Amino acid sequence: MENKKTNYKNVLSFIPTGEFYYKKGLKELQRENYPKAHKYLRRASELSPKDPLILSQYGIVLMEMQEFEQAMDMLHAAHELDPKEPEILFFLAEVHAHMGLFWDARKYAKKYLVYETQGKYTAEAMEIVDFAEQEDWQLFDDDGEAQDSEYYYRQEKARRMMEQGDFTGAIELLEKLVEEKADFWGAYNNLALAYFYIGEAEMAKALLHDVLRRNTGNLHALCNLAVFHYYEKNAELDDVLELLKKIQPYVFEHRYKLGATFALVGKYKEAYRWLKSLQKRGFDGDPAFYFWLSHAAYHSGHEEASRQAWEQLKKMDPGKDGYEPWNEHAAMPHADALEHDRDYLTKKLDHAKKSERLLGLFLLGKSSHKQEIISHPNWLESTQPSALETFVLGYALGHPFKESVPEERAFMRAMETAELLYAKQEMVTKQQEDLFQMWFLLVEKAFLRNYAFKNPAALAAAVDYMVSSSKNEKLTKKEVADQFSVSVATLTKYMKELIAYLPE
Numbered sequence: 001m002e003n004k005k006t007n008y009k010n011v012l013s014f015i016p017t018g019e020f021y022y023k024k025g026l027k028e029l030q031r032e033n034y035p036k037a038h039k040y041l042r043r044a045s046e047l048s049p050k051d052p053l054i055l056s057q058y059g060i061v062l063m064e065m066q067e068f069e070q071a072m073d074m075l076h077a078a079h080e081l082d083p084k085e086p087e088i089l090f091f092l093a094e095v096h097a098h099m100g101l102f103w104d105a106r107k108y109a110k111k112y113l114v115y116e117t118q119g120k121y122t123a124e125a126m127e128i129v130d131f132a133e134q135e136d137w138q139l140f141d142d143d144g145e146a147q148d149s150e151y152y153y154r155q156e157k158a159r160r161m162m163e164q165g166d167f168t169g170a171i172e173l174l175e176k177l178v179e180e181k182a183d184f185w186g187a188y189n190n191l192a193l194a195y196f197y198i199g200e201a202e203m204a205k206a207l208l209h210d211v212l213r214r215n216t217g218n219l220h221a222l223c224n225l226a227v228f229h230y231y232e233k234n235a236e237l238d239d240v241l242e243l244l245k246k247i248q249p250y251v252f253e254h255r256y257k258l259g260a261t262f263a264l265v266g267k268y269k270e271a272y273r274w275l276k277s278l279q280k281r282g283f284d285g286d287p288a289f290y291f292w293l294s295h296a297a298y299h300s301g302h303e304e305a306s307r308q309a310w311e312q313l314k315k316m317d318p319g320k321d322g323y324e325p326w327n328e329h330a331a332m333p334h335a336d337a338l339e340h341d342r343d344y345l346t347k348k349l350d351h352a353k354k355s356e357r358l359l360g361l362f363l364l365g366k367s368s369h370k371q372e373i374i375s376h377p378n379w380l381e382s383t384q385p386s387a388l389e390t391f392v393l394g395y396a397l398g399h400p401f402k403e404s405v406p407e408e409r410a411f412m413r414a415m416e417t418a419e420l421l422y423a424k425q426e427m428v429t430k431q432q433e434d435l436f437q438m439w440f441l442l443v444e445k446a447f448l449r450n451y452a453f454k455n456p457a458a459l460a461a462a463v464d465y466m467v468s469s470s471k472n473e474k475l476t477k478k479e480v481a482d483q484f485s486v487s488v489a490t491l492t493k494y495m496k497e498l499i500a501y502l503p504e
Contacts, residue, residue, distance in 0.1 A: 018048025025057065037061050045074065052082035056091065063095055069156060071095050076153065086115040093128050101152065102131070151177060155187050162194055165407040170194045185211055189220045196228055199387060204228060219247065219254050223261040230265045231390055237265070245270060252283055263292040264399075271296035276305070287317040291400060298325035317400075325398070337427035339363040355441040357385075358392050362418055362440070363428060365396030388447050406452075413453035414443045420460040420484065435467045445501040455494060457484045462495040 025040035041058040048054050059074030075092050082088060093108035109128040116122055154177055161170040174191040177184055188211045196204035205228055211221040222244055229237035244262070249255050259274035275293040278285070285293070290313035298306035303326070310324055338344050345367055348360025364370055385393070391411050395401070401408040418439060422428065428436055442463065446453070453459060461484035469475045481491045 018044040018046075018051060018054055020044075021047065022051075022054050022057070025061070029061065034061060034064050038065060049077075050081060052078040052085060052088065055081070056085070056088045059095070060091055063091070063098065068095055068098050069160065072099070072153065073157075084115065086112050086119055087121070089115070090119075090121040090125055093125060097128050097131075104152075151181055151184055151187070155184070155190060158187075158194075159190055162190070162197070163402065163405060165405045167194045167198050171198075183214070185215050185218055185221070189218075189224055192221075192224055196224075197387060201228060201232060217247075219249060220257060222247075223257050226261055227264060231385055231393070241265065241267060249274075252278060252281075256283075256285075256289065259296065260288070260292045263296045264397075266299075268296045268299035272300045272302060272305075287313055288400065290316065295325045295398070337429060338433065339367045339428055342367075354386065354389065355437065355444045357389060358440040358444060359436050361389060361392040361396050362415075362436075364393075365398070366422070370396070388444065407450075410447065410450070410452050413456050413459075414447065416456040417453065417459045417463075418443075420456055421464065424483075435464065438467050439463050441503070442498050442501050445503070446498075449501070451497075451501070455486075455490070458486045458490045458494040459498070460484050461486050461491045462498055465491060466495060466498070 021040045021044035025037045025044060028034075028037035028040060038058075038061050041054065041061050044051075044054045045058045055074050055078035059071045059078060062068075062071035062074060072092075072095050075088060075095055078085070078088050079092060089108050089112040093105045093112060096102070096105035096108060105128050109125040112119070112125045113122065113129070116125075119125075154173060158170040158173040158177070161167075161173065171191065171194045174187050174194060177187040178191060181187070188207055192204040192207040192211075195201075195207065205225065208221045208225045208228075211218050212225075215221075222240060226237060226240045226244060228234075229240060241262075244258060247258065249258060255274045255278050259271045259278070262268070262271035262274070271292065275289070275296055278289075279293065283289075290309045294306045294309035294313060297303070297309060306325060345360055345363060348356055348363065351357050351360065388411075391401075391408075392415075395411075395415055401412050403409050403412070418436070421435060421439060425432065461480050464484070465475070465477055465480040468480065477488045477491050481488050484491075
């Protein structure tokens with residue numbers, strides 16, 4: 001055989017640069033292919049994070065795709081690198097206008113006009129200035145404070161960190177904000193939420209009481225306080241709700257906050273009143289708005305309005321299929337199941353062991369007594385709920401979770417595993433109880449150690465075999481693996497992973 005030699009002199013090394021992806025992004029922009037332009041410009045910004053031209057162009061594409069918060073991040077970063085570039089100033093003005101921050105939109109538009117009296121965007125910049133000056137009422141935020149771009153931007157950054165599960169980072173950022181601006185009530189409210197999410201409930205409530213002492217009647221603080229009392233099952237909830245019922249807000253955001261809070265704590269009549277008032281006035285809500293509107297409508301006797309709101313929600317978020325409020329009252333074929341035994345369920349909810357409370361909360365979502373129990377949160381006498389217990393309670397009540405947040409994604413996989421176990425008989429009986437007790441014991445331990453729960457079917461098979469084989473020595477792994485459509489090797493792999501979380 002002929003011995004061929006490779007001519008390495010003809011092999012060219014190719015290492016793509018930010019400039020390479022930037023040019024590809026511009027070509028896609030010319031074709032108006034925004035998804036591809038977004039992909040290339042994002043890569044360009046990662047490779048050249050100090051190039052203001054690339055960052056600003058990426059910010060413009062993000063604006064075109066309605067990703068205004070990310071666009072603001074990119075344009076601010078570009079502005080820091082090149083504070084006098086007119087085009088960056090103009091698009092900063094535009095993105096602030098899109099977000100309703102007209103004070104700052106006017107500020108950046110005026111700066112642009114200093115550099116470009118006859119520029120490409122001069123006419124648009126003058127329109128932004130004119131509009132902002134005609135709409136003086138928009139220069140104030142929901143608490144009547146003049147908006148400040150830098151403070152608002154940092155608060156929004158902290159809020160996004162919370163959505164991604166970085167509560168420690170959000171707390172650090174918000175602590176600095178309230179130290180610099182002692183009357184920034186929005187930052188205080190977000191800081192209180194962040195503390196509550198990490199289990200520092202007393203600190204969270206102390207912050208809210210401080211806000212209410214210095215800014216009497218702050219609606220966001222009152223609503224957050226109601227939610228905290230609800231999750232903690234505190235008797236003070238009734239007093240806060242009575243106060244909220246007397247409030248008659250005009251601002252859309254206040255009506256939304258009030259309506260969503262009433263819906264969360266089970267006061268559906270009041271919730272429907274405020275959420276429906278927004279819809280009547282042309283409010284174009286997000287998925288969460290239609291979720292709460294549908295639930296509030298259904299539970300207050302407006303079934304047709306509930307179904308219409310749910311149809312709107314499904315258009316925006318198809319993943320909510322199956323969480324319709326009317327499914328809560330579907331026929332329960334197994335009335336003798338443990339989840340329909342009220343005494344059993346309330347004992348689980350108030351059990352001394354966390355894993356038993358987690359099981360109780362999971363079963364609450366399937367119980368014919370759910371509405372009865374959640375309408376009287378004082379029945380749940382356990383101590384301050386952990387973050388995981390709050391998650392399972394939210395799941396039982398049908399609240400949405402975010403796949404984009406690693407902690408919430410792992411939690412949803414754990415619940416998917418529980419649902420696969422539940423689906424075997426569509427109920428939990430005394431004979432099955434130890435299977436679910438085992439699973440929620442493992443969930444409690446594994447969740448604290450950031451386990452990802454990656455393969456729900458394999459996890460369900462593994463825990464099923466661990467429990468069932470202790471009762472039936474003849475049971476084989478293959479029998480159980482086949483029931484969950486996984487291989488024996490996969491079952492064995494995940495069983496080994498779960499054993500590491502068993503108590504010693």
